[in-house]
Amino acid sequence: MIENKKIYVVDDDPEICALLQTYLSKNGFLVDSALNGLSFLDSIARDNNYDLIVLDIMLPDIDGFEVCRRLRTFSQIPVIMLTANSDETDRIIGLELGADDYLAKPFNPRELLARIKAILRRSASSETVVATGRYYHFSGFQLDVTCRELRDNQGQKVVINGSDFELLALFLQSPGETLSRETIADSTRGRETNPLDRFVDMHVSRLRQVLNEDAKDPKIIKTVRGKGYILTVPVEQSDAAIN
Structure with a gap:
């Protein structure tokens, strides 16, 4: 069930934050956003009751890699990283730091939505394994x-x-x-x-x-x-x- 699933978008572009907040909200998610890494980390440390993080790599204070590294010290919330770099290096580093998926910019919001749903669906289905x-x-x-x-x-x-x-x-x-x-x-x-x-x-x-x-x-x-x-x-x- 998507209803009431909480998504946190972290991107330094206000237009992208607004776009994703509107689009994901229309698709049944509760969405918060931050324009830089430190604000996000401060917020998530006080309330980490989120189901997934959409995290841009290029942030103005600390980059998304450092944000992901710090996040993983206290939380295992799934992370989808956004990268404007077509080189594979960013993707590999993100995965090594504990990101669950990545998406290259520019992207279609529908593809991001599909990936979010896939991650949340896997998390939900794994909980049914307890039957055996x-x-x-x-x-x-x-x-x-x-x-x-x-x-x-x-x-x-x-x-x-x-x-x-x-x-x-x-x-x-x-x-x-x-x-x-x-x-x-x-x-x-x-x-x-x-x-x-x-x-x-x-x-x-x-x-x-x-x-x-x-x-x-x-x-x-x-x-x-x-x-x-x-x-x-x-x-x-x-x-x-x-x-």
């Missing part, structure tokens, strides 16, 4: 799909953002099955991937970092050359946590 067991146990980790929490073998909470959670849940639902880049893109982004788009590879790389994988010799999620990726460790699902 609330917890996934694998390689010393425990994923709680109700609270959307990941804990290590010491019971310590591991920081994981929304899109990484969705990707991990996808792998855990298909242990031992090779997932193509197209399948991953469709499941985590809600659309097809471009063969030259490194989003999926960067996303898997980021998830491996969350799981403390050795980049040169990963043990949990392995690359299947020319085909995709596979979760190679045993997975158990249960209704009870393991303390």
Whole structure:
């Protein structure tokens, strides 16, 4: 359900903020906006009850990368980054810092709306996984799909953002099955991937970092050359946590 979902738009262009505020409001969202990063961070620190952030990279005080980095220290609200740079570097940096998706300027508001809906739909659908067991146990980790929490073998909470959670849940639902880049893109982004788009590879790389994988010799999620990726460790699902 979109009704009452709250979106925060951060862009230094008042016209873009006004346009998105009007367009998203007409499509059932509650929308707030800020023209710079520090104002947004101050606001979100006082009230982080938002469902998604639309964040421009080019801001007048601190850039969107720094805003995203600071945001991720206390919140895992999904982030869509806007970039005017056609170079892939901005996109890769944003994903490494924990952004869930990106969109190049200029863009059609309808495409942004589609991406917002896709992210919110994935977040909602992941909550239904509890029908077959609330917890996934694998390689010393425990994923709680109700609270959307990941804990290590010491019971310590591991920081994981929304899109990484969705990707991990996808792998855990298909242990031992090779997932193509197209399948991953469709499941985590809600659309097809471009063969030259490194989003999926960067996303898997980021998830491996969350799981403390050795980049040169990963043990949990392995690359299947020319085909995709596979979760190679045993997975158990249960209704009870393991303390």
